[in-house]
Every structure is written in structure tokens, then in C-alpha cells.
Amino acid sequence: MSKQDEMKRLAAEKAVEFVPENEYIGIGTGSTVNFFIEALGKSGKQIKGAVSTSQKSAELMAQYGIPEIHPNEAMKLAVYIDGADEINHSLQMIKGGGGAHLPEKIVAKLSEKFICIADESKYVSRLGKFPLPLEVVGMARSMVSRQIVKMGGQPELRIGFKSLHGNEIVDVRGLDLSQPLTMERQLNEITGIVENGLFAERPADLLILARENGVVELI
Numbered sequence: 001m002s003k004q005d006e007m008k009r010l011a012a013e014k015a016v017e018f019v020p021e022n023e024y025i026g027i028g029t030g031s032t033v034n035f036f037i038e039a040l041g042k043s044g045k046q047i048k049g050a051v052s053t054s055q056k057s058a059e060l061m062a063q064y065g066i067p068e069i070h071p072n073e074a075m076k077l078a079v080y081i082d083g084a085d086e087i088n089h090s091l092q093m094i095k096g097g098g099g100a101h102l103p104e105k106i107v108a109k110l111s112e113k114f115i116c117i118a119d120e121s122k123y124v125s126r127l128g129k130f131p132l133p134l135e136v137v138g139m140a141r142s143m144v145s146r147q148i149v150k151m152g153g154q155p156e157l158r159i160g161f162k163s164l165h166g167n168e169i170v171d172v173r174g175l176d177l178s179q180p181l182t183m184e185r186q187l188n189e190i191t192g193i194v195e196n197g198l199f200a201e202r203p204a205d206l207l208i209l210a211r212e213n214g215v216v217e218l219i
């Protein structure tokens, strides 16, 4: 296992301690979350059910006997565990590297507590090195892309990829993300963008960050 994967595994295992028994929880998407699903399954902790944010996570949950519920069945989720592509010191994030940021944002907003699990490479002082994913309705892709260029961004269609809801993903480099909350809102005002990958309105409440010399909890 690579050093980075080992750190992802350590953060994921620590997160299991924050899962309350007999509650509904949310489970994100990605390689860090895959370690979490495995650790939760092996822990023997009993939860009422979990909302998953992708087919991949749902399949892994089933493999480890974690019961899945539909988001519409849950009034609220006690905790949401997910990774990030970048997370800053205010615990605002870029997500959607796996193209699942729309369901992830819905589940994050349903959850009382959002715990982000990450290795140290994800922790940044400024968001924006990682391209920002936009989920876009197919017929609006060119129109949205032109708007993004006007805003100073360089859009690139994620070729051969469709989101869970059948939309396209456009990855954007070069936007000024120094005001993440303003940019999150501004992007979602553009007709044709279903959701963008900035998590500033709903940042994480806790970051479990794995470093080479151990795991730290940051709020």
C-alpha cells in the first residue's frame, strides 16, 4: 500500500469512532471513503442505515453488510463521512473528483455533522489547484463554458463520464476561489449548472487529517 493510501486508511479508521450506533448516517464517495466503509463494516458497530452518494459506495456497503436507505427516507442524518479533493483551513472544500458532488452536497446538508477524512496532501491554505467540477445539463454545456471563460476559468469536459443523474461534468481551472462562498453561489446562479463542487456554504465540521507522524482532528 502506498504511503498516501496508508494515511487515507488511518483517517478512515479514526472516523469510525465518531459513528453513533442506532442512527442513520451518510457515506460519501472515493478511495478514502472505501477504507471507511471497510473499517465500519469490520467494526461490528450497529447503525440503523446509511445513505450512500454513489453506486460504487452502495456496492461496497452491501459487501460489508451496511444497510442502505434512500435519502428521502431520512429526515436527518447524525453524521456524514466523506473525503475531499482539497480542504482549506476553514474546512471549506473542493469535491467532485469522482463526479458525485451533487449527491454529496445533498447528503451533507441532510447531516448534523460533516466529518471530512483526508490525507495531508488535501490540506491547503488556498483552494483552487484541483480543478473545480461543475455538474452541467448536457444541452447547456457550451453556454455554461462560455460564461466560465468570461469569469476567467478554463473549462474542460470530462470525456466519457456521466453523473449519477445523467448530467455532464465540466472541470474548471483558473477561477479565483479566494472567496469560496461567493463563488459557490455565483456559479449556481448560472442557468445549466446543476451544482458545483465548492463546499463553502456547508463546510465540514471536523477534519480528520492523517499525516506521516499521525492523525490529527481539526475544527
Ligand code: 5RP
Pocket (backbone or CB within 6 Å): 028, 029, 030, 031, 032, 033, 082, 083, 084, 085, 094, 095, 096, 097, 098, 099, 100, 101, 104
Ligand atoms: C468524490 C469526492 C471525493 O471525496 C474526492 O474526490 C476524494 O476522493 P479520494 O478519497 O479518492 O481522494 O468528492 O466526488
